[in-house]
Amino acid sequence: MLAVGALLIGWACISRFGPWPRxxxxxxxxxxxxxxxxxxxxxxxxxxATSLYRLFAGYAMSSAAGITLGVxxxxxxxxxxxxxxxxxxxxxxxxxxxxxxxxxWFGLSEKAILFVVVMGSLLSITIATESAVRAxxxxxxxxxxxxxxxxxxxxxRVILPAALPGIVTGLKLGWxxxxxxxxxGELLYVAGGLGQLLTLGRELGDMAKVMSVMVVIVILGxxxxxxxxGNVEKRVRERWGYAQAEAA
Amino acid sequence: xIALDNxxxxxxxxxxxxxxxxxxxxxIDEGQFVCLLGPSxxxxxxxxxxxxxxxxxxxxxxxxxxxxxxxxxPDRSVMFQDSALFPxxxxxxxxxxxxxxxxxxxxxxxxxxxxxxxxxxxxxRFRDAYVHELSGGMKQRVALARxxxxxxxxxxxxxxFAALDAQTRDVLHVELTEIWRATRKTVVFVTHNVREAVxxxxxxxxxxxxxxxxKLDEPIALARPRTNEGDVAHYVGRIMKELRTEVxxxxxxxxxxxxxxxxxxxxxxxxSGVGGGI
Ligand SMILES: Nc1ncnc2c1ncn2[C@@H]1O[C@H](COP(=O)(O)OP(=O)(O)O)[C@@H](O)[C@H]1O
Ligand SMILES: [Mg+2]
Numbered sequence: 065m066l067a068v069g070a071l072l073i074g075w076a077c078i079s080r081f082g083p084w085p086r087x088x089x090x091x092x093x094x095x096x097x098x099x100x101x102x103x104x105x106x107x108x109x110x111x112x113a114t115s116l117y118r119l120f121a122g123y124a125m126s127s128a129a130g131i132t133l134g135v136x137x138x139x140x141x142x143x144x145x146x147x148x149x150x151x152x153x154x155x156x157x158x159x160x161x162x163x164x165x166x167x168x169w170f171g172l173s174e175k176a177i178l179f180v181v182v183m184g185s186l187l188s189i190t191i192a193t194e195s196a197v198r199a200x201x202x203x204x205x206x207x208x209x210x211x212x213x214x215x216x217x218x219x220x221r222v223i224l225p226a227a228l229p230g231i232v233t234g235l236k237l238g239w240x241x242x243x244x245x246x247x248x249g250e251l252l253y254v255a256g257g258l259g260q261l262l263t264l265g266r267e268l269g270d271m272a273k274v275m276s277v278m279v280v281i282v283i284l285g286x287x288x289x290x291x292x293x294g295n296v297e298k299r300v301r302e303r304w305g306y307a308q309a310e311a312a
Numbered sequence: 313x314i315a316l317d318n319x320x321x322x323x324x325x326x327x328x329x330x331x332x333x334x335x336x337x338x339x340i341d342e343g344q345f346v347c348l349l350g351p352s353x354x355x356x357x358x359x360x361x362x363x364x365x366x367x368x369x370x371x372x373x374x375x376x377x378x379x380x381x382x383x384x385x386p387d388r389s390v391m392f393q394d395s396a397l398f399p400x401x402x403x404x405x406x407x408x409x410x411x412x413x414x415x416x417x418x419x420x421x422x423x424x425x426x427x428x429x430x431x432x433x434x435x436x437r438f439r440d441a442y443v444h445e446l447s448g449g450m451k452q453r454v455a456l457a458r459x460x461x462x463x464x465x466x467x468x469x470x471x472x473f474a475a476l477d478a479q480t481r482d483v484l485h486v487e488l489t490e491i492w493r494a495t496r497k498t499v500v501f502v503t504h505n506v507r508e509a510v511x512x513x514x515x516x517x518x519x520x521x522x523x524x525x526x527k528l529d530e531p532i533a534l535a536r537p538r539t540n541e542g543d544v545a546h547y548v549g550r551i552m553k554e555l556r557t558e559v560x561x562x563x564x565x566x567x568x569x570x571x572x573x574x575x576x577x578x579x580x581x582x583x584s585g586v587g588g589g590i
Pocket of ligand 2: 356357358470
């Protein structure tokens with residue numbers, strides 16, 4: 065809280081006494097006013113709803129596909145040989161680079177932006193899942209086999225839970241990437257959402273609006289990360305016995 | 313009855329072919345407690361894995377009551393040195409999961425079996441604990457409950473107490489003996505510790521190394537509980553002599569061809585890992 069307070073005061077001072085004119089760098093007050101205004105008109109609410117819908121839809125798809133693909137890559141050596149390098153290579157590509165292709169394929173539509181979000185988070189989830197599954201101690205798999213676990217049950221009840229700590233790390237990373245990809249996509253091309261609100265602010269020369277939207281983006285990003293992941297990662301690692309192993 | 317007939321097994325690695333088991337034949341009667349003894353690397357785990365159905369032999373046959381072993385089955389439970397409990401499940405759920413996998417459908421029956429067996433290993437109080445909260449000895453107790461709960465005919469144990477301290481191991485020896493006397497399961501207990509083998513088994517099967525085969529098959533005719541150290545020591549001394557030559561063989565191969573045992577440095581002295589610590 066103290067840090068936030070200091071930040072706000074610093075910001076106010078720079079905006080008031082700094083070398084830039086007020087309209088270029090509005091202070092916290094101006095931004096708050098702008099925030100209130102766009103809340104009242106419903107403009108902000110609509111943009112947040114649109115963005116969050118896209119984010120959750122895209123993230124749900126990439127989580128489901130990424131975990132499935134990751135498990136398959138880990139367990140099927142022929143698949144790993146065939147597409148492993150491709151997955152690693154494509155992960156190095158910033159997801160926004162998919163936008164031109166997405167626009168050609170899907171047109172200026174929801175599908176195009178969802179595609180960018182999915183491409184932003186899919187591969188990091190895939191890679192994290194793959195390495196987590198590959199690191200599952202064979203001891204668990206052997207024990208489960210002697211107890212009678214086979215096929216699907218071996219995967220859903222033993223391999224996936226055993227790999228959970230690594231998968232959670234991947235999901236968290238994927239969430240961050242999905243959020244960034246969405247903002248990049250909305251900013252550049254697609255109608256609706258917070259990204260477009262940013263563009264609108266720029267076109268109007270309304271820096272207070274731009275900054276208020278930025279604040280909202282930060283708060284949403286951090287807030288959802290807290291809600292979704294919180295200390296899940298830490299608790300999971302502790303219970304799985306990884307915390308002690310790292311400390312040792 | 314478990315019957316192994318001329319079982320051979322080899323592994324191929326970058327360093328070449330390694331014949332781990334060569335023509336091992338062994339029959340284990342229903343209800344018998346057999347200790348499989350040998351220096352580490354002689355193929356004890358390999359043999360146990362074959363009986364468990366986790367692996368298949370190159371040659372020879374393994375059968376239980378005349379039926380060839382074709383894979384893991386609910387008639388056999390396995391306990392490993394590492395408890396191999398699932399850390400994402402509570403103690404209670406670990407035992408329950410074993411029952412579920414073994415085909416127990418009725419939830420109430422499972423719950424009552426979980427309770428029975430957790431009480432049997434004296435861990436009912438810790439039923440809601442997670443694996444990371446348990447000591448090594450507690451983990452092995454839960455693993456024992458998990459192995460026993462589905463009521464298998466055969467209990468396969470691969471050095472289950474090797475990582476425990478001497479006191480805990482002592483207590484678990486007593487408890488395992490009690491449980492065995494009450495249930496009369498067939499037990500195949502792998503160990504590299506002569507004293508442990510003599511204390512627990514009806515019969516000690518000593519394996520020779522490189523390649524692994526049966527070197528000595530010795531019935532232990534001692535009443536239980538075996539508290540009389542004198543009687544145990546008598547068997548230990550005899551088996552130790554045989555084991556010593558095997559250990560020397562491994563040492564020579566693993567360390568240096570020119571290795572010579574220094575007097576008193578070979579297992580037999582009570583401080584060595586092979587016989588001591590109990
Ligand atoms: N999966 C495997 N691949 C290659 N070599 C193996 C494998 N399993 C065991 N071995 C080798 O076989 C030998 C016997 O192993 P093991 O049965 O584990 O011995 P023990 O349990 O008596 O200590 C060892 O030399 C080990 O390196
Ligand atoms: Mg072993």
